[in-house]
Amino acid sequence: MAKDDLPEPKRRNKTLNLGDVLAGALDPVLKKRGFASRDILTHWAVMAPKPYDSVAVPDKLVWPRGEKSAEGATLVLRCVPGHALAIQHEGQKIAAAVNRYFGYVLVGQVRLSPEPFTPGSGKKAEKKIQPSQSVQAKVGAQVAEVEDENLREALRTLGHALSGRSRSDTKH
Secondary structure (H helix, E strand, O other), X not given: OOHHHOOOOOOOOOOOOHHXXXXXXXXXXXXXXXXXXXXXXXXXXXXXXXXXHHHEEEEEEEOOOOOOOOOOEEEEEEEOOOOHHHHHXXXXXXXXXXXXXXXXXXXXXXXXXXXXXOOOOOOOOOOOOOOOHHHHHHHHHHHOOOOOHHHHHHHHHHHHHHHHHHHHHHHO
């Protein structure tokens, strides 16, 4: 089949929310952790009392075996080291805040996960790779004729970044 014979790809002329796109991939993982929906994770900062909204995150919901009772599930929280005692002491306050948000008894008790939570742990520091002398010379020669100094410097930075990326791609 020639390249010209392929049907044109079907286009969807609508914008999609990233959360909706990822929902299909995340929902099975969340269900394994006991969460029926993403609400408790996405709205944790709103529903949790201060300061627990910033020093703890929901890890999973553990439902009692058998029938769903009126007691609710056990909410397992990961917390910043040093806040475990306060969270244990204030567990009923946290459970009440979550239940008030949902309007029914979802959480009966709060337990702590052995895994700690570190705010900002998802952020990775960028490694600044210094390009070799030959790369600097090559990129410098390619952008030397650009008259605008800001544009020349931006192109030089881009050239160094791309050369570092192409080196790391070949190592895999």
